[in-house]
Amino acid sequence: MKLDQALQLLVQSGHKPPPGAPGSVAWLQGLIDALCDLSSRDALTGLANRRSFEAALAREIDRVARSGEPALLLILDIDHFKRVNDTYGHVVGDQVIRIVAEGLADCVRPMDLPARVGGEEFAVILPNCPPAFGQTVAERIRAKIESKIISLTPTQHLGVTVSVGGAFAPQWVRSSPSLWCERADLQLYRAKSEGRNRTCLEPTPVSLVSAEEKGLLFGNTLSGDSE
Known part of the structure; x- marks a missing residue:
């Protein structure tokens, strides 16, 4: 990509040009940093995109396995989103997505990672x-989003709700991002089946170790012993 094309892409995405004299080392580094940030962000919401989320998820589950510190994964799905698109159109659908992203961002700490991982699906990684x-955290996010209202006309307003599922990473266990997501997804399905606009977390914070996780754990141990 040529420099002028890179700069144009940056400006079109709403970013300011990098500071410094064009072509200088500081300017080029600023351009590279801005492009890297752009590639990790969802264009509609500004949250982390799926690629950035998956990389962070892998790092976090590895950290939990080594440190034993707790970490929570929440997965959120906008309730009846297809109905919103079908009834009001995609422009309003985009507004709904942005409203949910704002509510999610309002409720997290600087160390947390909120992300848009699909069309109407969001996730947040909460270390420690x-x-x-x-x-409490999951319910605060759900309530914050429910409190936001979209004004379609002076007399017509649209409310937004989400269903939330959550699971803690197994501590001191060599698990995998996909297994962690599956656990959170199960709770999301439970929230939807129980009526939507609710939060469901795993009944116990200490997850049962699955057969696959045992294989990862003992496989690691055996390979370490053989070296």
Whole structure:
């Protein structure tokens, strides 16, 4: 990509040109940094995109396995989103997505990673989140989003709700991002089946170790012993 094309892409995405004299080392570094940030962000919401989320998820589950510190994964899905698109159109659908992203960003700490991982699906990784606070955090996010209203006309307003599922990473266990997501997804399905606009976390903060996780754990141990 040529420099002028890169700069044009940056400006079109809403970013300011990098500071400094064009072509200088500082300017080029600023351009590279801005492009890297752009590639990791969802264009509609400004949250982390799926690629950035998956990389962070892998790092976090590895950290939990080594440190034993708790970490919570929440997955959110906008309730009846297809109905919104079919009834009001995609422009309003985009507004709904942005409203949910704003509500999510309002509720997280600087260390947390909120992301848009699909059309109407969001996720947030919460490192060092004690199990005692998990339900409170999830409920705060759900309530914050529910409180946001989109004004379609002076007399017509649209409310937004989400269903939330959550799971803690197994501590001191060599798990995988896909297994962690599956656990959170199961709770999301439970929230939807129980009526939507609710939060469901795993019943116990200490997850049962699956057969696949045991294989990862003992496989690691055996390979380490053979070296």
